[in-house]
Amino acid sequence: MKIRVKLFAAARQTVGRGEVEVELSEPATVGQLRAQLARQLPQLAGLIGHASFALDARYADDAEPLPAGAEVACIPPVSGG
Amino acid sequence: MKIRVKLFAAARQTVGRGEVEVELSEPATVGQLRAQLARQLPQLAGLIGHASFALDARYADDAEPLPAGAEVACIPPVSGG
Amino acid sequence: MIQLTHDPIGHADVLQTVASTAAGAIVLFLGTAREMTGGRRTASLEYDCYEAMAQKELAALEAEARDRWELVDCAIVHRLGSTGLGEASVAIAVSSAHRAAAFEAGRWLIDRIKEVVPIWKKENWADGTSQWVHPGVGE
């Protein structure tokens, strides 16, 4: 399945856009998405290793399944406030 | 010696003015002033027992001597803020 | 900056006093006149003050706070006289490079002010009675 992943901050800047598409075999977990995203964007591998992921705007563990149609986002360590 | 004592809050309201005069034999301490003030204003004895005293706008212990000419104030428990 | 005032406290001015590009954090504390206390309704508050001593004590607390924490700036304003419901009786603003100092100094200042600064509050109750507040003194 194709997953669109939202990118922010350094990830968005490095890639040059706010979203990337990742191809994963079904069923897939957040952890498999993380691994595939790091392979696809080696220049972001360090950041992706420290990032969290969100499904439908909610933090998700690596073990969670990726439901089809979910809004997926890569959340590098935050620095607001 | 005659000591003028500034009064505030409930003490000022009860006495009806912001200052009272107390007669003490010299030399006198803050503690002796406290005792004499309570005798002179029995309606304030409870408050005076819980009050602090200030000499020249600085908290003073009962043991401190009363210097002639100091500005003396009775400081009942505070409730600002 | 220490101020005793019979006018309403302008918290924007107090914040402005401590603002700085050296600060990463500002904490403003406002003590405000609450309507209900232990089931009784307040109509207004009134503050009495030994002004010369309150100035000294507040300045000493500001100096001690600057000693204990790395502050950029510090301002304390206390209202005197009649204070309406919801109005601020005290404003404390503290700025610092990092937030811990501003929070800790702000909290410490209001705690100490309530212990040592010669200012007294009178509750003007809605039932028409009134009462000077002297903590620890039996009624």
Place this chain on the structure above:
Amino acid sequence: MIQLTHDPIGHADVLQTVASTAAGAIVLFLGTAREMTGGRRTASLEYDCYEAMAQKELAALEAEARDRWELVDCAIVHRLGSTGLGEASVAIAVSSAHRAAAFEAGRWLIDRIKEVVPIWKKENWADGTSQWVHPGVGE
């Protein structure tokens, strides 16, 4: 009240939001853009945000704060986009009957915001370089 805004934060409005005659204490925290960080000079900050999620996370933090402490009201505003030196990036206002709750909730909220809310800061350094801040990620 939760708000994400590209405009300068009006702290008077934020305070107004939490003001109440039920409150005896208001704590306002402002995070402000500091000029010097570890010896380097900042020209401005810029904030990126995953807005849908930040709204949810901020609302969850507000709800948890109201659960943990007896609050009268609570307001959180975060600035997005370019933020000049001295300007506020975040404002948190908490009102409560007694001061302990307002101080503790205010401190807890800013600590938690810095841990979980998907907002990111870019330092635009005065030397013309810039850098997104991702704590814990090696440079």
